Amino acid sequence: MLEKIKSDIEAAVPGCRLEIIPNGSPSGQHSLLVEPARAVEVAKFLRDSPELRLDYCSNVTGVDWLDTEISEKVKVNTLVNGVEHEIEEIRKRQSPGYLEAVYHLYSMEKKDGPVILRLRTENRTDKVHLPSLTPVWRSAEFQEREIFDLYGIIFDGHPDLRRILMWDEFEDHPMRKDYVEPDDYEYEPTAHDDVLAKAKQHNA
Amino acid sequence: MTRAITEPIDEELPPSFTDGGDEGELLEIALGPHHPSTHGVFRMDVVLDGERVVKLKPVFGYLHRNHEKIAETASYLSSMPYTDRLDYMCSLSNNWAYALAVEKLAGLQIPERAEYIRVITAELTRLQNHAGTIGFLTQEMGASGTPLMYAFREREKILDLFESLTGSRMMCNYMRFGGCRVELPPGWLEQTKKVVEAFPRFLDEYERLLTGNEIFMARAQGVGVLKKELAINAGVTGPMLRASGVNYDIRKVDKYGIYERFDFKIPLGEHGDVYDRYMIRMLEMRESLKILNQALRDIPPGPIMDVKAKIRGFRPKPGEAYGRIESPKGELGFYLISDGSPNPYRYRVRPPSLINLTILEDMCCGYNVADTIVIFGTVDIVLGEVDR
Numbered sequence: 349m350l351e352k353i354k355s356d357i358e359a360a361v362p363g364c365r366l367e368i369i370p371n372g373s374p375s376g377q378h379s380l381l382v383e384p385a386r387a388v389e390v391a392k393f394l395r396d397s398p399e400l401r402l403d404y405c406s407n408v409t410g411v412d413w414l415d416t417e418i419s420e421k422v423k424v425n426t427l428v429n430g431v432e433h434e435i436e437e438i439r440k441r442q443s444p445g446y447l448e449a450v451y452h453l454y455s456m457e458k459k460d461g462p463v464i465l466r467l468r469t470e471n472r473t474d475k476v477h478l479p480s481l482t483p484v485w486r487s488a489e490f491q492e493r494e495i496f497d498l499y500g501i502i503f504d505g506h507p508d509l510r511r512i513l514m515w516d517e518f519e520d521h522p523m524r525k526d527y528v529e530p531d532d533y534e535y536e537p538t539a540h541d542d543v544l545a546k547a548k549q550h551n552a
Numbered sequence: 553m554t555r556a557i558t559e560p561i562d563e564e565l566p567p568s569f570t571d572g573g574d575e576g577e578l579l580e581i582a583l584g585p586h587h588p589s590t591h592g593v594f595r596m597d598v599v600l601d602g603e604r605v606v607k608l609k610p611v612f613g614y615l616h617r618n619h620e621k622i623a624e625t626a627s628y629l630s631s632m633p634y635t636d637r638l639d640y641m642c643s644l645s646n647n648w649a650y651a652l653a654v655e656k657l658a659g660l661q662i663p664e665r666a667e668y669i670r671v672i673t674a675e676l677t678r679l680q681n682h683a684g685t686i687g688f689l690t691q692e693m694g695a696s697g698t699p700l701m702y703a704f705r706e707r708e709k710i711l712d713l714f715e716s717l718t719g720s721r722m723m724c725n726y727m728r729f730g731g732c733r734v735e736l737p738p739g740w741l742e743q744t745k746k747v748v749e750a751f752p753r754f755l756d757e758y759e760r761l762l763t764g765n766e767i768f769m770a771r772a773q774g775v776g777v778l779k780k781e782l783a784i785n786a787g788v789t790g791p792m793l794r795a796s797g798v799n800y801d802i803r804k805v806d807k808y809g810i811y812e813r814f815d816f817k818i819p820l821g822e823h824g825d826v827y828d829r830y831m832i833r834m835l836e837m838r839e840s841l842k843i844l845n846q847a848l849r850d851i852p853p854g855p856i857m858d859v860k861a862k863i864r865g866f867r868p869k870p871g872e873a874y875g876r877i878e879s880p881k882g883e884l885g886f887y888l889i890s891d892g893s894p895n896p897y898r899y900r901v902r903p904p905s906l907i908n909l910t911i912l913e914d915m916c917c918g919y920n921v922a923d924t925i926v927i928f929g930t931v932d933i934v935l936g937e938v939d940r
Contacts, residue, residue: 373871373890374659403784404800407874407885407902452874452887452902456784456800462874487787489910498618513613513939522618 350378353400353463360393361386369466379450379464384478387467388505391484394453394463402463405485407452408492410499412472412525415445445472447501451481451488469501472524480506498523578606585614589692589925592935596912596928603920608913612906615939623899628654628729628866631899636723638901639937641681644673644714645879647727652808653875653886654729658868661858666731667810668851672744673717673726674877675840675847679751680707681880681932682791682833682840683758689830689929690762693771699761706754709747716740730861741848748844755837763834772827776915776927779824786910790882791836792931795821795828802878813850814843829930867894881905881932901940905933 354366357380365383382390394402417440424437447469454461469476480503482488492503493512500521503509511518520527531546539547584595593614599607619638623631635650636643648670655662662670687703711721716737718724726733762768778788783796793800801818803811819835821828868890876885882904889898908931916924 371871371873372869373657373873374869375656375871375873375875377872377874405787406876406883407887407900409887409898409900409902411889411898450887452885456798459800459805464874485787486782486785486910487907489786490906511613513616513618515613523621 350380350463353394354380356397356399357390357393360397361389364390377462377464379466381466381468384467384469387465387479388481388484390465391451391481394465395484400460400463401455401457402453402461404454404456404461405451405481405487406454406462407450408481408488408495409450410495410501410523411448411450412499412523413445413448414472414525416443417441418443446470447472447476447499449478449492449495449501474500475502476500477502477504479504480509482506497521500524582611583921583924585611589929590935591688591929591933592938594933594935594938596924598916598921598924600921605916605919605921605924608916608924610909610912612939615935617940619940620899620901624896627894628868628896629863631896632727633723633725635901636725637936638903638940639879639881639884639905639934640722641684641934642677642880643722643724644677644726645877645884647724648674648809649875649877649879649884650886651727651729652877653873653888654868656875657871657873657888657890658729658866660730660861662731662809663855663858664810664852665854666856668847669732669736669856670727670809671811671814671847672844672851673714673724675844676710676713676744676747678840678880679837679844680710682837683707683754685880685929685932686758686762686830686833689826689926690768692925692929693768695768699758702754702758702761706751709750713740713744713747716743728857728861728863729866730858732856735856741851744844745848748841748848751841752838755834759834762830769827771923771926772830773825774823775826775919775923776930777823777825778911778915782911782914783824787907788882788911789904789908790878790880790932791829791832792882792908794818795832796824797821802876802883806876808875808877811843814846816840816842826926826930865894867892872898876902879904881934881937882908901937903937903940905931905935905937909933909938 350368357366364386367381369379369381371378394400419438419440422437422439423434425432426435449467451465453463467478469478478501480492482492483505492506495501496503496509497511497514498521531550579600582595582597584590585593595611597609597611598605635646638646683703683706687700690699714724715721717740718726778796780796780798783793784798797820799818799820804818816839819832821832870890870892872889874885874887876883884904885902887900888896891897915927
């Protein structure tokens with residue numbers, strides 16, 4: 349089914365890069381990776397296409413993928429004492445991390461779904477931008493604000509992008525995997541064990 | 553207007569008191585966070601023109617404890633008791649939604665009897681939630697206490713059932729991945745049947761008090777209208793959506809659990825106003841009673857846990873799953889990503905209470921403060937779930 353949606357999008361939004369991300373779990377909910385620059389066009393097509401009518405954007409969420417080291421076994425031909433041998437070599441390469449926004453779309457008209465869209469940022473620095481899909485589905489309004497707040501993705505085109513759960517003066521993004529929690533624990537009345545150790549370290 | 557009889561003031565007005573023309577001055581006030589009508593700690597920053605609301609911005613986060621982050625540092629099972637604390641009125645629905653998502657992720661089967669127990673507990677939860685919501689709604693209209701106490705009298709009977717089954721009235725922590733935690737205590741089904749049989753009498757009494765009540769109708773009809781198209785686009789779910797006339801109930805759409813076996817109807821509203829939202833909840837309680845009667849009649853004996861389900865050392869294969877149910881508040885979903893470790897890599901709650909508030913400003917603008925409180929009451933939120 350997702351292959352058909354992919355080809356439909358390719359026909360409607362020419363030149364848009366799409367990729368099906370397989371899902372290894374028994375749920376079988378595969379998702380569609382969309383090029384961020386064309387995401388609003390794709391979203392509008394999915395919402396308005398008479399065949400799909402994905403008029404209901406249920407769940408919007410962020411995911412943080414850290415930099416990972418991938419080890420691969422590569423077969424290399426080398427000359428040993430003048431004779432060519434095939435040797436297996438382990439090569440490591442760094443796969444850069446990224447942040448992801450995941451949209452779960454359903455159709456209330458066709459009672460169908462979910463179709464899962466993923467948008468990926470280029471890296472996971474403080475200035476990562478993705479297009480906002482709030483102009484297409486209003487239900488993304490608070491959820492994109494939440495991603496901005498907790499993951500730090502800046503949604504371009506969002507009507508009211510402010511922090512939603514943390515207070516306005518807060519600086520970090522707590523849902524990121526490398527978030528370091530504050531170690532002062534001034535709110536902890538009876539510090540003990542590792543909390544006590546951290547508090548002592550902080551006050552030293 | 554004091555200004556009209558004194559000399560005109562030349563100095564610039566402070567930004568919060570902008571000139572509203574003939575209508576008078578605009579006044580910015582904060583409704584909440586500590587106010588009984590906000591159902592918890594929640595703030596609405598409203599701009600008033602006299603008594604009328606012209607702008608409303610909800611402010612969240614007073615109860616934020618980053619439930620999702622905590623769940624990502626704990627094993628799958630240890631988040632189950634924490635889901636009780638999301639929507640603390642409906643802990644058993646939350647348990648089911650989380651269990652359903654994990655079962656999708658790991659591909660577990662649920663025994664027949666456990667499915668029936670889940671339906672029974674979830675529908676009992678719906679009964680007590682809807683009765684309570686209507687009680688609070690009338691309280692906010694000025695019917696001080698009486699309807700709310702009627703609702704709480706019935707809720708008490710249901711909470712007693714939960715206590716005898718799970719050991720806790722509100723924080724039930726009852727469902728497990730692949731079934732339920734404990735077998736029904738002796739006599740529980742008979743007791744439940746009694747409660748279910750007595751419930752229509754309460755509903756009739758409740759309806760006699762409210763449905764045709766002149767004051768109630770004057771306060772509720774035509775107030776806070778939510779249009780169908782906006783409701784769909786803004787992702788509003790649950791009784792709110794159906795009151796606007798959209799036929800979308802996840803029990804019918806997804807047919808999760810064993811809901812396709814039961815004969816029940818989806819009540820739909822026509823106007824999308826406060827009165828319809830009240831009426832939908834009344835009718836949904838009657839439909840829930842139908843489901844309960846069928847489930848209590850058909851529940852088979854048998855095991856309540858999948859024999860292949862692992863309680864300890866539970867590690868689903870890498871992958872992801874989104875599971876959702878029709879909770880009394882709307883679509884409650886859990887989105888999980890597994891990387892093969894004992895903890896979820898990503899754990900996300902799709903909170904119906906938060907997303908149903910998206911259109912609060914659209915519904916309230918142009919109404920009086922007293923109506924705003926009533927409209928807000930029909931959204932039916934619990935702050936434990938809004939802020940997580």
